Amino acid sequence: MSGFERGDDAPEAASSPAASLPDAPLPSTPPPRPGSLARHGVSGEQLLFWLLLELWVLNAADLLLTRYSLWLGFATESNGVMAYFLHEGTLTATVFKIGIVSVGVLALWRLRRRPTALVAALALTAIFAAVVAYQAVWVLSL
Amino acid sequence: MVGAILGVAGFAFEQAHSDWRPLATRTVLGWRVSQPILGINEPVMAGDHLAWQSGPYTITMDLRSGRSRLIGNAGDAQSLTPPAVSPDATLWLQYTPGAQEKTLIYAYDFSSHRRQLLLETEAQLDMPVVAGDTVYWLRGQGSATAVVGCDIVSGRRRVLASGSGLGPFLLADGALVAWSHRGQPTAPLNLTVLDTGSGTTTDFALPGQTPGAIFVPPTLANGALVWMRVDRQSTAATICTYDLRTLAARQIVTARALVAPGFDGATVVWAQPAQDGGTSEVVMGERLAGGAPFPIARVPDGVQSVMVSGERVAWWVGRGSSSWVGVSRLPR
Numbered sequence: 001m002s003g004f005e006r007g008d009d010a011p012e013a014a015s016s017p018a019a020s021l022p023d024a025p026l027p028s029t030p031p032p033r034p035g036s037l038a039r040h041g042v043s044g045e046q047l048l049f050w051l052l053l054e055l056w057v058l059n060a061a062d063l064l065l066t067r068y069s070l071w072l073g074f075a076t077e078s079n080g081v082m083a084y085f086l087h088e089g090t091l092t093a094t095v096f097k098i099g100i101v102s103v104g105v106l107a108l109w110r111l112r113r114r115p116t117a118l119v120a121a122l123a124l125t126a127i128f129a130a131v132v133a134y135q136a137v138w139v140l141s142l
Numbered sequence: 143m144v145g146a147i148l149g150v151a152g153f154a155f156e157q158a159h160s161d162w163r164p165l166a167t168r169t170v171l172g173w174r175v176s177q178p179i180l181g182i183n184e185p186v187m188a189g190d191h192l193a194w195q196s197g198p199y200t201i202t203m204d205l206r207s208g209r210s211r212l213i214g215n216a217g218d219a220q221s222l223t224p225p226a227v228s229p230d231a232t233l234w235l236q237y238t239p240g241a242q243e244k245t246l247i248y249a250y251d252f253s254s255h256r257r258q259l260l261l262e263t264e265a266q267l268d269m270p271v272v273a274g275d276t277v278y279w280l281r282g283q284g285s286a287t288a289v290v291g292c293d294i295v296s297g298r299r300r301v302l303a304s305g306s307g308l309g310p311f312l313l314a315d316g317a318l319v320a321w322s323h324r325g326q327p328t329a330p331l332n333l334t335v336l337d338t339g340s341g342t343t344t345d346f347a348l349p350g351q352t353p354g355a356i357f358v359p360p361t362l363a364n365g366a367l368v369w370m371r372v373d374r375q376s377t378a379a380t381i382c383t384y385d386l387r388t389l390a391a392r393q394i395v396t397a398r399a400l401v402a403p404g405f406d407g408a409t410v411v412w413a414q415p416a417q418d419g420g421t422s423e424v425v426m427g428e429r430l431a432g433g434a435p436f437p438i439a440r441v442p443d444g445v446q447s448v449m450v451s452g453e454r455v456a457w458w459v460g461r462g463s464s465s466w467v468g469v470s471r472l473p474r
Contacts (some may be wrong), residue, residue, distance in 0.1 A: 073258050128145065129144075129145030129148075129149065130152065132146075133149030133150050136149075137150055141157075142211065
């Protein structure tokens with residue numbers, strides 16, 4: 001087990017075979033705080049899942065809108081790395097952008113027991129949402 | 143959600159602080175367009191679109207909806223040419239100063255909203271014109287000049303003619319491309335008309351060339367030329383048409399202080415001082431199909447140019463920040 005996985009022992013015990021034995025004591029879980037996600041029936045893990053899915057979709061939308069804006073001739077890619085890959089070709093840029101964000105999404109999912117994963121996913125999704133919303137409104141304004 | 147709101151708010155903030163947006167007001171028969179601070183420079187009209195230059199910006203306006211678009215921002219470029227426009231596209235040149243002096247040619251397609259950098263070159267380019275989705279320009283390199291055509295969609299370029307003494311006029315409409323040339327500075331101005339469909343060329347001298355006459359660049363539309371000739375001494379101006387199929391010339395009007403004509407192949411429009419002696423001018427029109435000249439609009443003194451396209455007529459008045467463009471329907 002990796003160091004990351006060690007931090008997940010307690011929640012994993014709830015779904016382990018030992019926990020399903022009738023005589024085995026159930027792990028004690030603290031009561032949900034007022035206003036917390038758990039109180040609304042949404043676990044942090046579920047939220048992280050949807051955030052990461054949204055992040056992945058927004059990343060794909062960002063790629064499509066960037067490519068379309070470049071085709072329209074009014075935009076330039078300000079990210080030097082992406083500019084290089086876009087210069088190499090749309091397929092290369094797609095493989096790189098989708099690939100690197102997919103790896104990031106999977107890494108965050110692996111770290112799902114850590115609160116920082118949720119914070120990072122929230123921040124990244126918000127940034128991507130802002131970028132995609134800006135581009136979408138700009139394209140619609142043409 | 144917060145991110146999306148921030149993105150939309152950022153866009154709205156950016157738009158609210160932009161200085162390119164024109165002020166377009168609906169009038170009874172059309173539009174009145176002005177550009178606060180920067181003013182309107184050299185507007186052109188074709189089909190449903192008006193295009194003009196304003197400071198470093200190149201702007202178009204859809205005359206059906208009144209919606210304007212910023213299609214070019216020259217930024218630190220030294221100068222821009224006024225845009226040329228067809229019902230399908232608009233075209234302009236941008237010069238960049240400095241050690242890496244270069245000329246950029248941009249084209250904007252009205253249907254796809256796509257802007258293309260057609261060419262970046264160190265050669266000297268001039269007189270951009272557009273017909274349909276093909277653009278043309280004069281390219282000077284050393285003492286040689288070439289007429290170059292470029293398809294906006296494919297980007298394919300070809301040299302239509304080359305030699306010395308080509309220009310200063312370059313005209314295009316439909317399949318016809320015409321350029322002026324003269325063997326010697328004092329020789330009469332000749333015009334070569336190339337039919338790009340059949341590949342045939344016709345050469346002729348512009349009629350009415352007399353010593354001391356100034357030719358305002360002609361307009362080519364629907365197989366006919368319209369131009370204005372001004373006599374240097376008497377300042378009397380004459381507007382003529384010349385049918386390239388029948389080679390028949392026709393005089394439209396002769397008067398002092400005429401504003402150069404606009405022409406769309408069916409109607410000639412121009413501006414002349416009002417006959418009651420006031421400070422206003424009258425925009426006039428005449429249909430080539432027949433009929434007498436008719437007044438279109440009475441406008442304040444200072445008309446710079448007039449334009450016509452189908453059932454719309456436009457006039458550009460004033461200079462600098464006080465300049466404006468009036469657009470109206472052509473009387474039936």
